[in-house]
Amino acid sequence: MDMYDIIGPIMIGPSSSHTAGAARIGRMARMLLGEAPATAKIGLWGSFQKTYQGHGTDRALIGGLMGMEVDDIRLRESLPLARQAGLTVSFYDARLRGAHPNTVVMEVVGITGHKVHMQAASIGGGEIIIQAVDGLETAITGHANTLVMTYRDTPGMIAKFSGIVAAGGQNIATMRVSRSAAGGEAMVTLELDGDADAGLIQKLRELTDVYQVAYLPARR
Numbered sequence: 001m002d003m004y005d006i007i008g009p010i011m012i013g014p015s016s017s018h019t020a021g022a023a024r025i026g027r028m029a030r031m032l033l034g035e036a037p038a039t040a041k042i043g044l045w046g047s048f049q050k051t052y053q054g055h056g057t058d059r060a061l062i063g064g065l066m067g068m069e070v071d072d073i074r075l076r077e078s079l080p081l082a083r084q085a086g087l088t089v090s091f092y093d094a095r096l097r098g099a100h101p102n103t104v105v106m107e108v109v110g111i112t113g114h115k116v117h118m119q120a121a122s123i124g125g126g127e128i129i130i131q132a133v134d135g136l137e138t139a140i141t142g143h144a145n146t147l148v149m150t151y152r153d154t155p156g157m158i159a160k161f162s163g164i165v166a167a168g169g170q171n172i173a174t175m176r177v178s179r180s181a182a183g184g185e186a187m188v189t190l191e192l193d194g195d196a197d198a199g200l201i202q203k204l205r206e207l208t209d210v211y212q213v214a215y216l217p218a219r220r
Helices: 003-007 016-033 047-051 057-065 073-084 157-167 198-205
Strands: 037-046 088-093 102-110 115-124 127-133 136-140 145-152 172-179 185-192 210-216
Touching: 016 037, 016 057, 016 102, 016 115, 016 127, 016 210, 037 047, 037 057, 047 102, 057 073, 057 102, 136 145, 136 172, 136 185, 145 157, 145 198, 157 172, 157 185, 157 198, 198 210
Parallel strands: 037 088
Antiparallel strands: 037 102, 102 115, 115 127, 127 136, 145 185, 145 210, 172 185
16 A cells, blocks of 8 residues: 555545546546547446536546546636537436446547547546446556557467567566457557557557557556
8 A cells, every 4th residue: 555545646626536536537538549539428327427517527527538637727627628629528327237336438539530439437536447448348547557459359469469569678567358259359458567668659550450559658
């Protein structure tokens, strides 16, 4: 346990779960998208659904999606700032089974048309977990530098990813792989001990059968 676990995040309030956690979820969605968002359709479940306006969850999610950190004073004005930036936002009541009470589903489209569908939960004290990206299971917490790659499930892909990361001087701390079906779309998340540079990321993007590579630096 460190000091962060005891006192919680430095943040714009009122709630570490409903505000700080929500801002981190929105920021993760922005990093996965890899560009400025144009539209965002956001489904809220459980406690998020019941209290999101009073606790500023809506403002935090949108602020994070616009790239704001949890301690950014602009979070309070993120909704009008989003309108000024041309970001169209809508909220709805999500219907989920067995989900954490602070769960959000985000469907985000970027300015070039790139899309990301993400389900995440704010699990307390500003901690979050990204549970699924584009329908594929993940378990991203943001505590480590993380590569997220979607690709066609073909033999040898994991070996190729690992080889490029190793050649770039990085060590893989954890790896998680999920797929829709054998030979279908797959996703791997790699948590790294160090920081992936632009050259390493570009080499991964240039691999045949790789659809998307996103890099999520460890949170502040």
